[in-house]
Amino acid sequence: MxxxxxxxxxxxxxxxxxxxxxTCTELKSGELRATSIAMATERGEEYLSCSLLSHTTPKxxxxxxxKFGVDSNGWMVCIFRAKDVRETGYxxxxxxxxxxxxxxxxxxxxxxxxxxxxxxxxxxxxxILTEDELEDSSQIS
Amino acid sequence: MSPTCxxxxxxxxxxSNLLETSAMDTGEGLPVWWQKSADWFRECENNIYKLQxxxxxxxxxxxxxxxxKSIQLTGEIIYELSKMSGISCPRIGASPTGNVVLSWEWxxxxxxxxxxxxxxxxxxxxxxxxxxxxxxCEGETIDPMDIKLILTN
Numbered sequence: 001m002x003x004x005x006x007x008x009x010x011x012x013x014x015x016x017x018x019x020x021x022x023t024c025t026e027l028k029s030g031e032l033r034a035t036s037i038a039m040a041t042e043r044g045e046e047y048l049s050c051s052l053l054s055h056t057t058p059k060x061x062x063x064x065x066x067k068f069g070v071d072s073n074g075w076m077v078c079i080f081r082a083k084d085v086r087e088t089g090y091x092x093x094x095x096x097x098x099x100x101x102x103x104x105x106x107x108x109x110x111x112x113x114x115x116x117x118x119x120x121x122x123x124x125x126x127x128i129l130t131e132d133e134l135e136d137s138s139q140i141s
Numbered sequence: 142m143s144p145t146c147x148x149x150x151x152x153x154x155x156x157s158n159l160l161e162t163s164a165m166d167t168g169e170g171l172p173v174w175w176q177k178s179a180d181w182f183r184e185c186e187n188n189i190y191k192l193q194x195x196x197x198x199x200x201x202x203x204x205x206x207x208x209x210k211s212i213q214l215t216g217e218i219i220y221e222l223s224k225m226s227g228i229s230c231p232r233i234g235a236s237p238t239g240n241v242v243l244s245w246e247w248x249x250x251x252x253x254x255x256x257x258x259x260x261x262x263x264x265x266x267x268x269x270x271x272x273x274x275x276x277x278c279e280g281e282t283i284d285p286m287d288i289k290l291i292l293t294n
Contacts, residue, residue: 013200013201013202015199015200015201018191019184019188019191019233020188020189020191020192020194020233021192021195021199021233021234021235022232022233022234022244023234025232025246027250028250035232035234035244036234036242036244036255037234037235037236037242037244038200040200040236040237040242041237042203042204042205042236042237042238043236043238045237049202064201065201068198068201070198070201075201120244120253120255120267120269121269124253
């Protein structure tokens, strides 16, 4: 299993935000971040699926929506770093799948089920990519 | 954080609501409780019912559609909360399990409370305070007053 260094950037899809489904919120800086709605696992689920920017571009991540028959219009991608995962008390490991070579999994420490409040904390460390960053991932820092 | 109770049957919560609603009816057409809920209540309730429109896999990571029981129960809880002073309109969402989720952020975004309304449990809450991490907590309750205590303390 590949190890992931602390500075590696991790991606996750974020559904379109609506009044009845607040998947992102504005930071004081004016940037957007994902809410825990976009970062949640099913109760009892052991892993939160994400992707590594080093293997999967944000555009590729959104293109994966086609296989679910979902229109990608309005969908967003949030980023955070592997160290954010670890500092929040999670583990992260590269877990490639046939459809996503950059797929990685986040779990509680020791593979335990993820506690809710930690997901809230991880969500606070995310940032939603801009349209320009979605189109050109070299702009992401 | 006050101790909370856990139940596997939320009918007690629903029943207490019905008793209160009935007791406050003026008998003149419009029950008093409609006049006492906060301005944001109706729009919030409408948005909660729109969660029925979410399709399976709405998050693209395998989420379930939102259960109607959770929506109905959330409607009751949000009504109770809207009558309490100092409670603002929550952010609305859903959990991958298929329950309604409500959240509030306050104190310059340093405090966050998230509640998941699970018809089998009642209210599952998760609170954290960046400035006082010793106050972080998670738990379950059937009493909206516990939620008010967290939001207003």
